[in-house]
Each structure stands twice: as C-alpha cells, then as structure tokens.
Amino acid sequence: MAAHTAYWAAVLFLSLIGVWGFPTGPVFNRDPVCGYKSCPATQPSMLNVHLIPHTHDDVGWLKTVDQYFYGDRNEIQHAGVQYILDSVVEQLQKDPARRFIYVETAFFYRWWRRQNQATRKIVTQLVNEGRLEFINGGWCMSDEATTHYSAVIDQMTLGLRFLNDTFGECGRPRVAWHIDPFGHAREHASMFAQMGFDGFFFGRLDYQDKGRRIRTKEMEMLWRASDTLTPPTADLFTGILPNGYNPPDGFCWDQSCSDAPIRDDPDLEDYNVDQMVFKFLEVAESQATWYKTNHIVMTMGSDFQYENANMWYKNMDKLIHYVNAQQSNGSRVNVLYSTPSCYLQELHRANLTWPLKTDDFFPYADAAHDFWTGYFTSRPALKRYERESNSRLQTCNQLEVLGGPKSRRGPHGEGDSDTMRKAMAVAQHHDAVSGTEKQHVAYDYARRLATGWAHCEVLVSNSLAVLSGSDAPRIYCEGLNISVCPLTESSQKFTMTVYNPLGRAVTWSVRLPVNGTAYSVIDPRGKSVASEVIPVSKATQLIRRDRGYAMYELVFQVQAPPMGFSTYSISMLQTGPPAASPKFRAPRTIQNKYLKVTFDPDTGLLTSLSNLETLQTIKLSQNFYWYNASDGKNKDSDQPSGAYIFRPNSSTPFTVSKTAKIETVQNGVVQEVKQWFSPWISQVVRLYEDSRELELEWTVGPVPVDDDLGKEVITRLDTDILSSGYFYTDSNGREVLERRRDFRPTWDLFQSEPIAGNYYPVNSRVYIKDDANQLTVVTDRSQGGSSILNGSLEIMLHRRLLYDDNRGVGEPLSEPGENENGLVARGRLLLSLSKPATAADTHRPLAQSMVLQPLLSFQQGTLHPNTKLEFSGLQAALPPAVHLLTVSQWEKDLVLLRLEHQFQAKESKTYSQPVTVNLQKLFSTLDVLGASEMSLGANQWKDEMSRLDWKTSGGENMKPRKGMKGTGDAVPWEVTLNPMEIRTFLLRVQQR
Known part of the structure; x- marks a missing residue:
C-alpha cells in the first residue's frame, strides 16, 4: 500500500506510546460528529421509512475492474465508477440532509488517489x-461460499486499514x-462480529425461507455464528432487506431506469404527485407488515447507479417533501435520508427480543427449480489458482518480515507484497472466485494474480538470499503439476529450497520433471534421501503438450521446519538405461504402514480402504459421473444450468465408465495406480511411503458437449458407512456444520430439486460418519458437494455448459481452455479414514496443509559452502492446536500477527483445550519489544471495541464484552487461545 496518511501515523504513535509507557493525548481538537451521533431524528409515533441511497459496484463481473472504474466497454454494460463518486460528492454538498453509503474500498481507493486536496477536504468533511x-x-x-476465511480476513483488513488511515x-x-452474494455463510457472520460490526x-x-x-x-434476527465461541463473541444482528438491494x-430514478420522475408542476397535464405519494404510502404500509418495529428500510439504488x-436526489427530495406533507392530513409515515447504521440504531433503541439463528443460509434458491449451487464449482482452474495464490501471499508476507528491508530492495531487485495483496483481495469478490464472471473478466482476475506473484517473487528471492546467504538466481516453476520446470529438466546439478509457511514442521512429497534415470538427493544435514524416478504419465504429457520435455519425474519426500526452509541438493547419477516400465495390470492392493487400499482386479476400481493403525476397514467404491445439464426445455421450468445455477435434467447421473484401464507404479517412495476412465477423465490413486491419507489426483477435460446439453462432472465415493442422510461441510474453512439431506433447520422444506437442492459449498473438507467410522475428503479448492445417497459423498469437479442461466452474466459457462477445445482441470482430493472421536486431530491440520503449501524454488549448480541450508523463523513449533494465521509487515518495526486456535469445542479430546503461547519467545530472528491487541480486522484496539447488545428469543440479554482490561496498552507475553479463537496483535519488533 502507498505511504500512510499523517493521521494514521499520529493515531498509531499516540496509541502505541501508551504501549511503551508514555502518556497518550487526543488526536483531534474536537470529535467529529459521525457514526450514530450523526443520525437524523425520527418520529417515535410514526412509521419511519429510511431511504438508503447506495450503489452496488461489482469489482469485476461483466467488465473488468479497470473497465468498470473508467466507464470503458459500455457496449457490454453502461457503468463508470469514477463518475458515480464524482457525481455523488457534488450532490451531497447541496443539502446537509442528504446521505450516501459506499461499500467497495477497491474502487474508492483508486478514485481517492486521483483527487486534489480541495476535493479530499470536501470528502473528509462529508465523512x-x-x-x-x-x-x-x-x-x-x-463471496461467501467459495472463499477461504484467511483470504476474507486479509481483504477486509486491506479495505478497513485504508479507511482508517x-x-x-x-x-x-x-x-x-x-x-449481492448468493447465499450466506455462518463463518462470515462470525468474522464480521469479531471485526466489531454491530449488524449485518x-x-x-x-x-421459501423468506x-x-x-x-x-x-x-x-440475532445470528449466533459459532457453536464454540462464547456468546456474544460471534453474535451478529442480521437483517434481510425487503427488495434485495433495489x-x-x-x-x-437512475439514468438506467425507466420509472416516471415526480412531476410536481400542477399546471402540467401529467402532474403525478398525488399518484406517486399514494403509491409510496401503499408500499410503505405493506412493507411494514413484514417487520417488528416502526422503522423500515428502502434501498434507493442498484448496480452502478x-x-x-442529481436525478436520484432531486426526485428523492421531492418524495420526502410530499410524503411528509401528508402528515398534516393524518398520515403516519415519515420519510428520511438514512444509512444502514442509523436504521440499526433505531432497531437497537426499540429494545425488542429477536429470534435466534444458528445455522447458515445455504443453499440459496430464488424459485422452485433455481438453486444457485453451480457456482460452488464454476471455473475450477481459477478457484485452484486463487487458493494457490493465497498460499503464496502468506509466504510472501512472512518472508517480508523475516528478511527485513532487504527483502523489498535486495540483490534480485525491487519487490513488494502490496500488488499481490490487492490482487488477492479483488479475487475474493462475489463474481471473481465464485466463477460467475464473463470469460474475459476471469482472464483479468488470473492476470492480476500472476502480476502480483511476479512482484512477490522478487521479494521472496531477496528474503531467501538474506536468510540463506546465497544470491544466486532463483527459479519458481509454475507448471509442476503438469511436470514442467525447465531448470530441473535440463540440469545435472541443482538445489531446491522448500519454504514452509505453517507454524509446524511438515513432510511434503515432491515430484520434479527430469530426464535422468537416477539421482542423488541430499538433505540440509548431508543425509541421503530415498528417491525414485518414474515415467511421466501419458495424461500429463497430453496436457503439457510442448511446454516441457521431461521423460520422468523424480519423487522424494522433504521436510521443512516451521515458518522456515530446507534446501536439498540434487545431482543426476545416470541418464540410462530408462527407469522400469510401469506394469499394465490391475493391482489387488497398495499399502504402506498406515493405509491399505484394495482394487477390483476386473474393473480396476477401488473396493476398500483400511486404516492399519486403528484397525478400521470400510468398503469404498469410487468412480466418475456426470449430470446432463438442463437446457431450459423441461416441463417443470425453463431454467437451464449456468454459471450460477445447477439444474440437472435427471436425478440419476451417467457413469463415465464402469471399468478403468490400469497402469501401476510401485517402489519404496510411492505407489500409484493410474486409471483411465475415458479420453477426457483419468486419475492417479497415490499412496506415499509415510502418508496417512490416500491421494486421488483427478484430471477432467476437455468435457465433451456434442450432445448439445453440457455436463456437470462429479466424482462419487460410495461406502458402507451408515450416514443416515447426514453429512458435514466446513464453513469457509473453519467451523463444521451438520447437513441433512432434504432438510432445513429453520423451515419445513418443499424439495423440488433433489440433487441441486442438496448441494453445499465445500471449501476445504466434507465428511460422513457413523458410530465406528469417519471418511473425510479434503479438497484443494472450493467445490460443491453433497451426500445424495446414504454412505455416499459426491464432489462436483468440473462444469461445461452451453446455455446462459439468465442471471446476468450473458454467456454460457464453457471455458475454452487451450486451443479452444475446452478447459482441462486437474486437482487433488485427500481421503482420511479415522475414528469419529479423533478425526479432527487429523483433518484439521491436513486441511491447513492443503491451504498453505510449501513453496519450491530452484537454483542452478551447487551452493557456496557457507550457505545456510536450514532456517526456521520460529524458536519452536507452535502447539498442534495453534495455527499461524497472519505474519505481515504493518509499518517499519511493526508486525501484524494473528494466532488461531484451529479446533472447535469438544471436537478433540486432545486439542480442544485452551493453549498458551509466549509472544516474546515466538520468533527466532525478531525481538518482540511490545504488543497490543486489535480487533480481527485490525482497525480497532481490542479494549476499545464495544458493540451493541441485543436480546434474543432465549431471553438472555447478550451484552458484548469489551476486550481484556489493558489490551490497548501492553498485553501479557503469555496469551491464551480458547477453541476457535483468533487473536490479532500489533507487535513492535527489532531484527536481531
């Protein structure tokens, strides 16, 4: 981010000198009258109609972010955000009663940077x-379905910090x-509550729910958004707007609308004041019957309005004047300019008891056959790229802190983390990672992420040079998942550095494209590491085409310390004879010391999975299927499948193939069963030597659409687990929610779509269980999933559709992929079989390791003897229950730290207990001189955070607790985390 304002510097200094033992003082000579203090007066004895002037400005959708800001490509959609802000600021100055709210900080930030000092002064006064x-x-x-909580917290922090600064x-x-998001996650409400919001x-x-x-x-209602956090920590007052946001x-009265203006000259033939007033009073009285107080809200605005x-305000001024004039004739309606916070304040003053909500708002349907559950999977490659980019951003942030100033300007040039941070923030938009944008906009999101990583790549190289002592150029290989890396393919000697962003040590299986047939791999301590060379699969060769020429993959396992790196030296020993050819037979079993997997020798399909440690065995059959997408010509509805909507034309999926062609590889490092189901679907069932989970690496595409219908491709795992219609999914990667087929906790469901109506977002994991067994599937991106049959889990992997679903995007979801033949997607599922009582001990850290994956970098030849080959940024690994969520440079000598307890209450007998961490003993290269606790969004001191209290239907008056006494000053070095608690600290540090 650009240099911060003098205001923030003053606030930061004045606040922090309290931390370091100096007196504090006021920042302003007088308190500005904003927030609740600035709200207009209402009429207690009347129906108060709060008009909320607003615009909804998508950060990309039909046009790119840049096109929306500048008003370019108006043949696609007439929209120009810069003109909206120009016009609103001008109109607000004309009448102090007028109000306006603005939401998307990405656009406002860009607009603000282009304003002169005079305009900035005016805007500051309006604020x-x-x-x-x-x-x-x-x-x-x-978006709320396909975003990971860590990325949501980051993008909220970025916007809130700019506003604070x-x-x-x-x-x-x-x-x-x-x-505008298409369904609402409980974890989002929990995060908003912990960020200090009073309402949502x-x-x-x-x-049906509405x-x-x-x-x-x-x-x-009051939304209790956590089963674990003590109320009201995750409680959030939540309101549903009456008319969407229109x-x-x-x-x-926007220029995009066709409604009649208020024509108030009585000499004109088309004078319509009486008509408009009558109609408005009718709408207000009708809407009032939906709500409990004498206050209602009307959203006066819409997309890019x-x-x-002037058109809006001139007509709203007249509306307010003429409707309120009817009070002299006995009308009880009072209309006023307002904001959501002013409306919320009136609801709070009403001191009523509110119903309690404890589940979430998925899935979302706006009609009987129109379930918005397709976007859980739409654009699977972009979803994976976004998740991978999140991991790279966290690595970039950490290394910026560990490497110090030389990480930004060092031996490899000038790098920064801001570009990547903003690109990732944009990617969280509800028409970005959701996959509901036009194709050219999807390309733009991916381009932004790539540009962001290019900036981070320099920073990472600089930091690793500082920490290791090696300035040799580093190479980062983007195509390892398709066996492409020019350096490893061509080099006889090279080194590989593995950086681990997790707060615990990891063991990671590495696969490098090579052309030799035997290699020596030496770990940082000089010990030889077992490795094997296996042929690159035909499926991979077809995907990569001419981008790489490696004949083989070098497979071995590496270890990396917490928040640190290990460097391995790799040397080619021979180029021939070629590695042993794979065996073309169906194996009966593959097995290591933890797992045993059996196959049907006739079909080549999985038949069972055993956990050898716990002596568990389940029947397990896995295959690929597709649902034919509806083309909108069904007798019940004309709704087709599209980017948003999942609507199969039958409840029974088609089997891709009942058998799979088999190729096996078995050695001391890895055992693989490569399965070909069709020319467009293949899979590798993979079991590494020391792995407690089974890996399924799937490759799907290009999806054939010669049937003119389109396909929704799933994989299904059928077991003998007695799940009884229940299954469990995560909420944005954090707490787990129980799902029940054809059931909603808060109303009697009429199920009109037995497949799409049972799909839920799977952000990181999904599982089924009975008294004896739990099968957990950990995903590498956000996907849609369900349990349509008892004992079964299905996950949608890919979608290619031929019809638009009439929700605005205006084009079918048919990604062209390479050579316009259709997109090929590849990904991984990790399967874990465990006892239900101890399952979380495994799948919680496993899910985190899929989100924050090690970053590999390569250097040609051998390193200088004095090069540091192993490093950890922590003095010791964090306790197993603690996740290192954020380590990020805030300002010079200031670091933002978030520590998270990653277990729910009663989820684990071992780990669902409070755990204590010493902040002063955390880092190996940083001295922590002081610490102050902040809200989750890092825009308030924790002890200054105070929220409105609400009475619930349970009768209790939930009074928000303030932060621990003194947390805005110095926090104790020993900090305790309770289950599911995230604590955010601003640390003053000094490099050792």
Whole structure:
C-alpha cells in the first residue's frame, strides 16, 4: 500500500506510546460528529421509512475492474465508477440532509488517489459529518461460499486499514453489507462480529425461507455464528432487506431506469404527485407488515447507479417533501435520508427480543427449480489458482518480515507484497472466485494474480538470499503439476529450497520433471534421501503438450521446519538405461504402514480402504459421473444450468465408465495406480511411503458437449458407512456444520430439486460418519458437494455448459481452455479414514496443509559452502492446536500477527483445550519489544471495541464484552487461545 496518511501515523504513535509507557493525548481538537451521533431524528409515533441511497459496484463481473472504474466497454454494460463518486460528492454538498453509503474500498481507493486536496477536504468533511458513510469496508464485497476465511480476513483488513488511515474513526464501518452474494455463510457472520460490526444486512435468501420469515415477522434476527465461541463473541444482528438491494417498483430514478420522475408542476397535464405519494404510502404500509418495529428500510439504488446523482436526489427530495406533507392530513409515515447504521440504531433503541439463528443460509434458491449451487464449482482452474495464490501471499508476507528491508530492495531487485495483496483481495469478490464472471473478466482476475506473484517473487528471492546467504538466481516453476520446470529438466546439478509457511514442521512429497534415470538427493544435514524416478504419465504429457520435455519425474519426500526452509541438493547419477516400465495390470492392493487400499482386479476400481493403525476397514467404491445439464426445455421450468445455477435434467447421473484401464507404479517412495476412465477423465490413486491419507489426483477435460446439453462432472465415493442422510461441510474453512439431506433447520422444506437442492459449498473438507467410522475428503479448492445417497459423498469437479442461466452474466459457462477445445482441470482430493472421536486431530491440520503449501524454488549448480541450508523463523513449533494465521509487515518495526486456535469445542479430546503461547519467545530472528491487541480486522484496539447488545428469543440479554482490561496498552507475553479463537496483535519488533 502507498505511504500512510499523517493521521494514521499520529493515531498509531499516540496509541502505541501508551504501549511503551508514555502518556497518550487526543488526536483531534474536537470529535467529529459521525457514526450514530450523526443520525437524523425520527418520529417515535410514526412509521419511519429510511431511504438508503447506495450503489452496488461489482469489482469485476461483466467488465473488468479497470473497465468498470473508467466507464470503458459500455457496449457490454453502461457503468463508470469514477463518475458515480464524482457525481455523488457534488450532490451531497447541496443539502446537509442528504446521505450516501459506499461499500467497495477497491474502487474508492483508486478514485481517492486521483483527487486534489480541495476535493479530499470536501470528502473528509462529508465523512466526518456522517453524510458519506462507508459500509462493510472490505476491498470488495466477498463471496461467501467459495472463499477461504484467511483470504476474507486479509481483504477486509486491506479495505478497513485504508479507511482508517484516510479518515480515522469516522471512516470505520459499523455495519456489514452483503447485498449481492448468493447465499450466506455462518463463518462470515462470525468474522464480521469479531471485526466489531454491530449488524449485518443482506438481500438474498431462499425463497421459501423468506416467505416464512415474512409471515412470522422474522426478517431480522440475532445470528449466533459459532457453536464454540462464547456468546456474544460471534453474535451478529442480521437483517434481510425487503427488495434485495433495489428500490421499490416505480421508484427508481437512475439514468438506467425507466420509472416516471415526480412531476410536481400542477399546471402540467401529467402532474403525478398525488399518484406517486399514494403509491409510496401503499408500499410503505405493506412493507411494514413484514417487520417488528416502526422503522423500515428502502434501498434507493442498484448496480452502478448514481452516475447522474442529481436525478436520484432531486426526485428523492421531492418524495420526502410530499410524503411528509401528508402528515398534516393524518398520515403516519415519515420519510428520511438514512444509512444502514442509523436504521440499526433505531432497531437497537426499540429494545425488542429477536429470534435466534444458528445455522447458515445455504443453499440459496430464488424459485422452485433455481438453486444457485453451480457456482460452488464454476471455473475450477481459477478457484485452484486463487487458493494457490493465497498460499503464496502468506509466504510472501512472512518472508517480508523475516528478511527485513532487504527483502523489498535486495540483490534480485525491487519487490513488494502490496500488488499481490490487492490482487488477492479483488479475487475474493462475489463474481471473481465464485466463477460467475464473463470469460474475459476471469482472464483479468488470473492476470492480476500472476502480476502480483511476479512482484512477490522478487521479494521472496531477496528474503531467501538474506536468510540463506546465497544470491544466486532463483527459479519458481509454475507448471509442476503438469511436470514442467525447465531448470530441473535440463540440469545435472541443482538445489531446491522448500519454504514452509505453517507454524509446524511438515513432510511434503515432491515430484520434479527430469530426464535422468537416477539421482542423488541430499538433505540440509548431508543425509541421503530415498528417491525414485518414474515415467511421466501419458495424461500429463497430453496436457503439457510442448511446454516441457521431461521423460520422468523424480519423487522424494522433504521436510521443512516451521515458518522456515530446507534446501536439498540434487545431482543426476545416470541418464540410462530408462527407469522400469510401469506394469499394465490391475493391482489387488497398495499399502504402506498406515493405509491399505484394495482394487477390483476386473474393473480396476477401488473396493476398500483400511486404516492399519486403528484397525478400521470400510468398503469404498469410487468412480466418475456426470449430470446432463438442463437446457431450459423441461416441463417443470425453463431454467437451464449456468454459471450460477445447477439444474440437472435427471436425478440419476451417467457413469463415465464402469471399468478403468490400469497402469501401476510401485517402489519404496510411492505407489500409484493410474486409471483411465475415458479420453477426457483419468486419475492417479497415490499412496506415499509415510502418508496417512490416500491421494486421488483427478484430471477432467476437455468435457465433451456434442450432445448439445453440457455436463456437470462429479466424482462419487460410495461406502458402507451408515450416514443416515447426514453429512458435514466446513464453513469457509473453519467451523463444521451438520447437513441433512432434504432438510432445513429453520423451515419445513418443499424439495423440488433433489440433487441441486442438496448441494453445499465445500471449501476445504466434507465428511460422513457413523458410530465406528469417519471418511473425510479434503479438497484443494472450493467445490460443491453433497451426500445424495446414504454412505455416499459426491464432489462436483468440473462444469461445461452451453446455455446462459439468465442471471446476468450473458454467456454460457464453457471455458475454452487451450486451443479452444475446452478447459482441462486437474486437482487433488485427500481421503482420511479415522475414528469419529479423533478425526479432527487429523483433518484439521491436513486441511491447513492443503491451504498453505510449501513453496519450491530452484537454483542452478551447487551452493557456496557457507550457505545456510536450514532456517526456521520460529524458536519452536507452535502447539498442534495453534495455527499461524497472519505474519505481515504493518509499518517499519511493526508486525501484524494473528494466532488461531484451529479446533472447535469438544471436537478433540486432545486439542480442544485452551493453549498458551509466549509472544516474546515466538520468533527466532525478531525481538518482540511490545504488543497490543486489535480487533480481527485490525482497525480497532481490542479494549476499545464495544458493540451493541441485543436480546434474543432465549431471553438472555447478550451484552458484548469489551476486550481484556489493558489490551490497548501492553498485553501479557503469555496469551491464551480458547477453541476457535483468533487473536490479532500489533507487535513492535527489532531484527536481531
């Protein structure tokens, strides 16, 4: 991020000198009147209608981020964000009663940087007076189904920090605002609560749920968003907006709308004030029957509106004037300009009891056959790239801290983490990683991530040079998953550095493309590492085409210390004779000391999985299937499958093949069964020597569409586990929620789509269990999944569709891939069989290791004898229950640290206990001189964070607890984490 404002420097200094033992003082001579203090007066005896002028500005969708900001490519969609902000600021100055809210910090940041000092002064005054209010505050409005919590926290932190730096306390949002995401995750509500938000408003929920809530006046509730965190830590007041995020019918006054303006000259023939007032009063009275108080909200705006803000405000001014004038005739309706936080304050003042919500809002359907569950899997390659980019960003952040200033300007040039941080933040948008954008926009998201990594790559190389003492050029191979790496393919001697971003040591299996047939691998301590050379599979050769020429893969296992690296030396020993050819036969078993896997010798398919440590065995059959996508010509509905909607035209999937052609490789390092199901689907069943989980590496595509329907491709695992219709999925990678087929916890479901209506987002893991066994599947990206049959799990891997689903994107989801033949996607599933009581001990850290994977870098030849081959940034590995969530440079000598307890309460007999970490003894190369605790979003001191309290239907008055006394000053070096708790600290450090 650019250099921070003088304001933040002052706030930071004045706050932190309290940490270091100096007196604090005020930042402003007077407190700005913003936030709740700036709210307009309401009428207690009337129905108060809060008009909320707003614009919803997608950070990419039909156009790229740049095109939306500048107003380019208007033949696709007329939208120009810079003009919206120009126009709104101009109109707000004309009347102090006017209000406006803005959400997407990514756009505002870009606009702000282009303003002169005069405009900045005007905007700052509008913010300080509460007339321009920031809501939500993240870099974007993130998707809730396909995002990982760590990336969501990062993008929220980026946006909130900019607002804090620029406007101080008046820039701090008090309300979360997710009006457009397609279903809502419980973990998002939990994160928002821990960031200090008082409330949360959204627009989309299942049509059956909404109908019930309207009838029972439960459109507003208290969402208890954690089974583990002590209330009200994760409690969040939540409101459902009445009209999505659009204005009521007939009251849209944007240049993109066609509704009639208010024509108030009585001499004109088409004078319509009486008509408009009557209609508005009718709408207000009707809407009031849905809600419990004498306050209702109307969202006055929509997608990319207010380019000509004068049109909106001129008509709303008239609406307010003429409707309120009816009070003299006995009307009880009072209309006012307002904001979501001002509306929320009135609900709080009502002091009512609110219903309690404990599950989530998935899946989302807006009609009987229109389930928005396809986007859980849409664009699988982009979803994987985003997840991989998140891992690289965390590595980049950590090495920026460990390497110090030389990491940014060092022997390999000038690098930065900001470019990657912003690219990842944009990728969290609800039309980005969700896969619901146009194809050219998807390319732009990927390009941004690639550009971000190019900047981080320099920083990482500089930092590793500082820490290791080797300035030799480093190579990062992007195509290892398809056996492409020019350096390893051509070199007889090279070194490989493995950086591990986790807070615990890892063992990792490495596969490098090579052309020799025997190699020596030496670890950092001079010991020989067992390795094998196996042929590159035909499937991989077909995917990589002419991008690489390696004949073989060198396979071995590496170890890397916590938040540190290990460097391995690799030398070719021979180029011939070739490695042993694979065996073309169906094996009956593959086995290591932990697992045993059996196959049917006739079909080549899996038949069982055994855990040899716990003496468990389950029947396990796995295969690939597809659902034919609906083309919209069904008798029940004309809804086709598309980027958003999953709608199979039958509940029975088609089997790709009942048999698989087999090729096996078995040696002392790895055992592989390569399966070919069709020309477009293959798989490797892989068991490494020291692995406690079975790896399924799937390759799907190009998906054939010559049937003119399109396909939704799944893999299904059928077992003898007695799951009884229950299965379990994670929420944004954190807490696990119980799912039940054809059931919703909060209403009596009429199930109209037995497949799509049972799909849920799987961000990191899904499992089924009975009293004896639990089968957990850990994914390498976000995907849709379900348990349609008892004892079965299915995961959607790929989608290729021929029809648009009429939700706005305007094109079919048919990714062209290479040579326009269709996208080929490759990924991994990890299968873990365990006892239900101890399953979390395994799948929690396993899921984290899939999210934060080691980064490999390569150097040609041999290293200087004085090169440091092993390094850990921590003095010792963190306790098993503790996850190192964030280590990031904040300012000079200041580091942002987040520590997370990664287990739920009662989830593990061993690890679901409080655990203590000493901050002063954490890092090996940094002295921690002071620490102050912050909110999860890192924009408030923890002890200053105070939230509104709410009464629930259980009768308790949930009063938010303030942070521990003194946490805004110095925290004790010993900090305790309770289950599912994330604690955020700003550390003052000094390089040793």
